[in-house]
Amino acid sequence: MTPQEAIAALDKDIAAYGQPVTLKRGALSVETRAFVRGYKPAELIGGLKQGDSAVIFSPTGLKDWPDMKLKNGDQFVTAGKTRNIEIADPVYMGSTLVRANVTVRG
Known part of the structure; x- marks a missing residue:
């Protein structure tokens, strides 16, 4: 599988099953789509807490975000709730970003 094929498959799944989200950093605000799910109790290790969520972004959805790089302290809004x-x-294949796995809290 090439990086482009991996991105296309993720884009297709996010379009079908993802949800609208907004990313914020200072005055910057970008609307996109992502997969969002809570962690299962057995996954709550290594600093994860109940109420944290796993979020998966495609690089296509991050094209309007600075350098397509999310960082600690950026804000994430979905269903009217702002989280950090x-x-x-x-996640890279070679030098190509193919997805971003993110943990949000709040």
Whole structure:
């Protein structure tokens, strides 16, 4: 699978099953889509807390975000609730960003 194929597959799934979200950093605000799910009790290790959520972004959805890089302290809004990005874990195939795995809290 090429990076472009991986991104296209993720884009298709997010379009079908993702939800609208807004990313904020200072005055910057970007609307996009992402997968959002809570962590299961067995996953609450290593500093994760009940109420934290896992979020998956496609690089396509981050195209209007600075350098397509999320960082600790950026804000995440979905369903009217503002939360803070705690961990941003980019996933690359070679040198190409193919997804961003993020933990949000709040």
